[in-house]
Amino acid sequence: MSEKETMQTGNEELLNALDSVQEVNVGDIVKAEVLAIEPGKEAIVGIEGSGVEGVVPFGELSTLPIEAITEVVNIGDVVELVVIKRSKDKENGSYMLSKKRIDAKKVWEEIQADFDAGTIIEAPVTDVVKGGLVVDAGVRGFVPASMVDVNFVDDFSVYKGKTMRFKIVEIEPSENRLILSHKAIAQEEREAAKKEKLATLLAGDIVTGKVARLTNFGAFVDLGGVDGLVHVSQISHNRVNKPEEVLAVGDEVTAKIQSVDPEAGRISLSIKDTLAGPWDNIEERAPKGATLKGTVKRLTSFGAFVEVFPGVEGLVHISQISYKHIATPHEVLSENAEVEVKVLEVKPEEKRLSLSIKALEEKPESMKQAEAEEHYELPEESTGFSFGEILGEALSSNEDAE
Known part of the structure; x- marks a missing residue:
């Protein structure tokens, strides 16, 4: 091959090489090889098919919080990136690229698919802010306070770090807005648990x-x-x-x-x-003839109800309140008054106690005398005859007179 032919061939190869170089524009999605890493700062990459280099800043590497670039990429890795702008710093590459935005786009597409299908997602709560919770769903999600739980929540800090299930309520990728609800899940779980529990009771x-x-x-x-x-x-x-x-x-x-x-x-x-009923074993606690202390709970026209044990009331009939004649119990008793009573009768099955106040008082002398006279019998030694014999003789005399 002549020198002229050789030069012509070289020029053709150069032209072909130049033709094969891709033009890089902002917004393009490209593949690039990681050429170098500057810890804590950026990754330098070579864009395939372009012959130019670019940089991926630390903040554009991942949608998740990271501490080191090597958590995401290493030298020699080929990754998919999006061109976000031309760099003025030619020494560190002609373009600025982002891996985070590519990953976020894929996440948004997955979330959109979950939203369309009504799929429940799981994600950790990364922070508590005014008004609700911040959730890492691959992209930032927000749970308003009213959508955190079924019941009112006073302290949201208990949720931080927990992985929870969420229903997607609203999605707007262009505005990076993702609204989630745990309350909807909690309600469904509660209803399911409620039905299951009800079936066992x-x-x-x-x-x-x-x-x-x-x-x-x-x-x-x-x-x-x-x-x-x-x-x-x-x-x-x-x-x-x-x-x-x-x-x-x-x-x-x-x-x-x-x-x-x-x-x-x-x-x-x-x-x-x-609980043990107040009338349980009442015959042992309030046997007939027992003296008890109680409190007047109610007054009626026919007597007073006195509580002798918590929940146990007995009736003091008006005739058992006093030896004096009274028209109403209010004349001598008042509600909440402390009194002493004697048990006259106990009926557990009917939950009834008959009580007396006057049975614990001494009878007036006049009443004693009246009772004595009412039951008086003529002494035999005064006449030598019994009262029955005197009465019989009197009846006999009357018959003879007739």
């Missing part, structure tokens, strides 16, 4: 649980996935005006199931039914 079962909340009409007890209601009338054998008088949120209680309504998801409970 039967009327008459004795169960334990913790007081979840108090209302004016009763207490809701968490039985483990489902709440049961203890009506205020079923809290104690004693009268309870408000549940907070005897219960507090967090208290562990034992209760008896009165009824279960699976369709409505309602459970009626009774703490009272698990």
Whole structure:
């Protein structure tokens, strides 16, 4: 080959090489080989097919927090990058590129697919901010406070570091907006657990649980996935005006199931039914003839009801209040007065006690005398005859006269 032909061939090869060089523009997705790494600063890459170099800044390497560049790339790796701008620093490469943005684009595409399919995703909570939680779903996700849980949450710090399940509520990749909800998942889980728990509960079962909340009409007890209601009338054998008088949120209680309504998801409970009744063993605690101390609870026209044990009231009939004649119990008694009573009669099956106040008092002398006269008998030694004989003789005399 002549020198002219050789030069011509060389020129053709150069032209072909130049023709094969790709033009690099901002926005292009390219492949590049990692040529060098400057720790904590950047990775220098050679863009394939272009004959030019570029840099990937530390902040453009990963969508996740990293401490070293080598956590993501190493020298010799070929990675996919996007050109984000031309670099003015020619010594460190002609272009600035990003791996993070390529990865984020793929993540957004996956999240969009999950959103379209209604798929539940799992992701760790990386931070707690004003108004909610920050979640790492490959890209930054946000959970508003109102979507964190079913119940009100006072301290969100307990969620930091936890991996949780989320429903995708809103997605807008162009604005890097991803709104998630754990509340929707919690509601579904709660309903599933509730149905499962309801299927295991039967009327008459004795169960334990913790007081979840108090209302004016009763207490809701968490039985483990489902709440049961203890009506205020079923809290104690004693009268309870408000549940907070005897219960507090967090208290562990034992209760008896009165009824279960699976369709409505309602459970009626009774703490009272698990406690010893006030009338249990009443014949031993208040036997006939016993003297007890009590408190006047109610006054009526026919007598006074006196509480001698918590939940046990007995009636002092008006005729058993005093030896004096009274028109109403109010003349000598008042509510909440402390009195001493004697048990006249006990009827456990009817939950009735008959009591007397006057039986513990001394009879007036006038009453004693009247009773003595009423039961008076003529002494035999005064006449030599018995009262019966005198009466018989008198009757006989009358018959003879006739």
